Amino acid sequence: MMSQELQKDLEKLPKSYQDFWEEAACFIPANRRFCDPLHTLAYGIDASFYRLIPKIVLKVRSPEEITKIIKISRQFKVPLTFRTAGTSLSGQAVTDSVLVVLQGAWKGHAILERGEKIVLEPGIIGAEANRFLKNYARKIGPDPASIDHAMIGGIAANNASGMCCGTADNSYQTVADLKIILGDGTLLDTGDSSSCSDFAASHGELIQEILKIRAEIISDPQLTESIRRKYKIKNTTGYSLNAFVDFEDPLEIIKHLMIGSEGTLGFISEITYHTVIEHSHKASALIIYPDMEQACLAVQKLDRETVAAAELMDRISLQTMEEKPGMPPYLKTLSATATALLVEVRGVDAETLQGKIAQVEELLREIPTVLPLSFTAVKSEYENLWNIRKGIFPAVGAIRALGTGVIIEDVAFPKENLAEATLALREIMDKYSYGDGIIYGHALDGNLHFVFTQDFGRAEDLPRYEGLMQDVSELVVARFGGSLKAEHGTGRNMAPFVEFEWGKKAYVLMKRLKAIFDPESLLNPGVIINDNPQAYLENLKNMPQAHQIVDTCTNCGFCQNICTSKNLTLTPRQRIVIQREIQELKRTGDDPERLSRLEKDFLYPGNVTCAVDGLCATTCPLGINTGDYVKFLRSQSVTPVKRWVADSLANHMGGVTGVMRLGLGAVNGVHGLLGTKVMKNLALGARKISGDTIPLWNPWMPKGGKVPAPSRAANSSAPLKVVYFPSCISRSMGAAKNDLDQRSLSEATLSVLKKAGYEVIIPPKIDCLCCGMPWESKGFFETADKKSAELEKVLFTVSEGGKYPVLCDTSPCLYRMKRVMHSVKLYEPVEFIHDFLLQHLSFQQLPETVAIHVTCSSVKMNLKDKFYNVAQACAENVIMPSDVHCCGFAGDRGFTVPELNTSALASLKDALPESCHSGYSNSRTCEIGLSLHSGLSYQSIVYLVDKCTTAKI
Structure with missing residues (x-):
């Protein structure tokens, strides 16, 4: 039955959207359909600086669903926009109509021809594709900076490139085949001859139109030459007209037109890539030149046969990074004009690599540098150099004025004009008072990014931005014949400038293309083709403040893939979006009805289902911990009565844990008497009734x-x-009925320590002590700190003033202890075993396959490698599923919000081979959820170590 709120939400929609909703409801379940204020806003925002709120959001899981959606879109004349990760920067993934979201599904892949080809569905993240290919020493060609977060659908639809792929290895050049769902719902599989034959028979008119356009282009030598010239450098402005020059076969033309079409011509449901070699031997050099001109002259002497990448960074770029940890000290000493060139060379072996290094040194020998040119092939050293380049954009986001957005524009010039063009670009930025903006980019391809901050909430700032863009367009196109969009896609941002860059004839051909594939303009309208000259100045996104913990968020979405609740409710980006809206409505007093609705609707998806694990901070470029913000929100709802209850429980910890032990023992006894099936049914019934x-x-x-x-x-x-x-x-929770080892964790821990020759000190009144974490996670910060201080005092005393190390057997507890206690040396099990016990125990590697789960707290303490090393010392085969992050048990939420744990571990069972019969972690509650969703016994890593070790003689 439809709720009253849903009914009201639907009634606010135009009739055509109501009809669309009713048809979609026939095959899209309710938990994947949204038209309410919270979800449409949450899903509506992407990484661009545009804000359009969809009327309907659909989470789509199969090609069959896409086909049906496209057909009802045509039936009711309702436009669609497809989105994968939403890392797009140019406004190509926002809409005020229907947003079709792929995230959370579309994960199929297949490796062909010993890794020389890979088949990918659009929901796979680029870095995941490269992990699939790792054992073949191959990778996909595109390497955008967002490859750890961007999905294949967006990479292909935007023809994204990156630092090393240039114009030779992008999606256009490396696509082998596509599965495309066209605007009439037809599926074309270019790798299937039957599908191609059927398409030729059913779409003869479309094919003829494609051939007509090709004939017109080929018969115009000036246009043909212009196309060839423009694609010698990076270019994602408009449609891929080079397809008409590069190919004669109409299906090949269609295939390549889809690359970079940004969802405006059809939907890519699968792509097969030709892969490229992943060289294992690499070296990099950060070369400092006295000024931009000298750096650009150096670039002109390099090519992709010699170097894999050459990244240009102006002085202001370097200044944003010079205070960061691990940065070279000399960055602070550079002059105001100094410019850096980060060069990477690669080889199939060490000898080839050295040859490349010598070649580069010879090519650049006569160009003066500030410091001697020096390459390093040490991985940790060259990765640190690349951290300078990768950290520039996030650094700008961190230091910008609150309330402003970060804008990154993306142009390309012929390489021979790079020095003059870069200096001219700086003059334009200074002219419009963007003097603190930075310039950097993929210099080897003539591709520059210029980054600046803008407050679109100030109407007086809009003319400044407009003037900048007009002058940049003149500079790039009229003066140097470059590309207004090199690799970030046209989107809405550059759509009004496509005709200016390409000329009227080419633009008319692009409009014809759009009409051929999408005659009613229902596929992502307003993107690439947009006759509104002001489109790039409209629907701009404000960045209101919510709280200091999250105010620096740029909406990049890099947090979402690691989020526990991403497939259940909201992601960190979405939580921040909603809270910004709530806080802005509170400040302005506008629309109290909307404010009340958002606050009420946020509670479950935004608060209750947040695991507050903080892993989002590990992938956020700015280190934003949205979990900490949710804890703050929880603290705001603490009432005097709730605080009294929390303090009472904290003051009677011995009784609380005693009752827990008694209750768990009773429940375990009932479980033994009734059996699992009856017990499960009773528990489900009781929970439902309550x-x-x-x-x-x-x-x-x-x-x-x-x-x-x-x-x-x-x-x-x-x-x-x-x-x-x-x-x-x-102390409260022991082994489960089906656990392999029925001892308590303390018994196993004491056994290991005794074998290692340790004298163990256990604090007095242990049952009254707690680190405070249970209270912190629920927002009772004062109570948590009180318990932590009490524990630290005891530990300081029994460790004789911090003389002896302190081992806590639960990783999340230890993580909190490390954050708030500074008088004692603290270790959790994995770290203590790795750092202290490996040398004192004899390990006998078991002939078993074991699974390990590294808890969120262990990840944040950088213990992942140590965890793996300890497990590998114990067992011959160790499995660590790459797509399982936080387990979602989150203290007691595995019991109170079990659907969070279920969603977080949905892929766990399939990721474990049949040969795996046990799992290990270092948090008892996490182990309960892992056992439940894998069917295996998960226990502390201490049990595994105890099982395979003996005392050294």
Whole structure:
């Protein structure tokens, strides 16, 4: 039955959209259809500086659904826009109509011809594709800076390139075949001869129109030459007219027209790439030149046969990075005109690499440098140099004035004009008071990015931006014959300038193309082809402040792939978008009805289903921890009564954990008597009757834990001592019925420490101590800090003033302890085993395949490699699923919001081979969820270490 709120939301839509919704409801389930204010706003925002809010959002999971959606779009004349990750920068993935979202599905892939080809669905992230190809020493050609976050659908639809792929290895050059769903719902598979034959028979008129356009282009030598010239450099302005020059076969032309078409001609449901070699031998040099002219002269001496990349960075770019950790000290000493060129060379072997280095040194020998030219082939060193280049754009986002947005424009010049063009570009930026803007880019391709900040909430600033863009267009096109969009796509941003760059004849041909494939302009209208000369100045996005924790967010979306709730409710980007809207409505007092609705609707998707694990900060270029912000929001709802309850529980920890042990023991006993099936049905029924207020029991619910007896240092001469603090979770929760090892975690930990020769000190009154994490996650910050301070005082005393290391057996607890305690040396199990015990134990590698799950806290403490190394010392085969991040159990949320845990671990079971029979982690609650969704026993890594070690003799 339709809710009253949904009914009201639908009634606000035009009749055609109501009809569209009703038809879509026949095959798209309710949890993948949205027309409410919260979800349309949350999904409507992408990384560009445009804001259009869709009327309807659909999350689509199959080609069949796409075909049906396209057909009802035609039926009701309702436009569609397709989106994958939304990292787009030019406004090509926003709409005020129907937004079709692919994220969360479309993950199919296949490797062909020993890695020389790869078949990819559009929902796969670019870096994932390269991981699939790693064992073949191959990779996909496109290498955009956002490859760790951008999806294949967007990479192909925008013909994204990057630092190393140039114009030779982009999607246009490396596409082998496509599956395309056209505007009439027809599927064309260019790799299937039957599909091609059927298409030729059913779409003869379209093919004839394609051939007519080709004939017109070929018969015009001036236009043909212009096309060839313009694609010698990077160019994503308009449609890929080079397809008509490069190919005669109409299906090849169609295939290549789809690359870079930004969803305006059809939907790419699958792409097959020719892959390229991934060289294992690399070296880089950061070369400092006295000025821009000398740096550009150096670029002109280089080509892709010699170097893989040459990245230009002006002095202001370098200044944004010079205070960052690990940066070369000499960056601070450079003159105001100094310019850097970051060069990378690659080879199939060390000898070839050295030859390339010598070649570059000879080519650049006569151009003066500020510092001697020096290459490094040490991975950690050249990666640090590339961190300078990769960090520039995020650095601008971090230092910008609050409320402003970061704009990154993207142009290309013939390489021989690069020096003059770059200096002229700087003059234009200074003319319009963008003096703090930066210029950097892929100099080898003549491709420059210029980045500046803008407050589109100030009407008086709009003419400044307009003047800048007009002058830049004149500079790029009229003066140097370059590209207004080199690799970021035309979008809405450059659509009004396509005719200016290409000329009337070419633009008319592009409009004809659009009409051939999409006669009613229902596929992403306003993108690439847009006759509104002011389109790039309209629907601009404000960036209102919400809270200092999240105010620097640029909406890039780099956080979303790692987010636990991304396929269930919202992502960090979306949470920030909604909160910015809420806070702005509070400030202005506008639309109180909308404010009330957003606040109410935000509670479950934005607050309740946030795991507050903080992994989003690890992929955010600015290190924004949206989990911390949600904790702050939770703290705002703390009432005096709630605080009293929290303090009472904290003051009676011994009783609380005792009751937990007793309750878990009773439930475990009932489970043993009734069996899993009956117990599960009873638990589900009870939770349903309670309105989901009763925590959900599951078959991996543990029995009660054990509290180890306190012990003090007995033998002061013992060389090895450690303070062991069992967390309240491990003290409360023991093994589950089906766990492989039925001992408590403290028993296993004490066993390992004893074998390693450690004297163990266990603090007194252990059952009353807690790190404070349970209270912190719920927003009771004062209570959490009180418990932490109490624990630190005890640990400082028993460690004799911090003399001995302190081991906590639960990683999330230890992570909080490290953040708030500074008087003692703290370790969680993996780190302590790796750093202290490997040398004191004899390991016998077991002939087993084991799975490991690195908890969020361990990831944030950079323990992933140590975790893997410890597990590898214990077992012959170690599985660490790459697409499983936070497990979503989030303390008690695995019981109270079990759907979060289910969504987070949806891919876990399929990622584990049949040969794997056990799993290991370092957080008891996480292990419960991992066991539930894998069907395997997951326990602490300590059990595995105890199983495969003996004391050294």
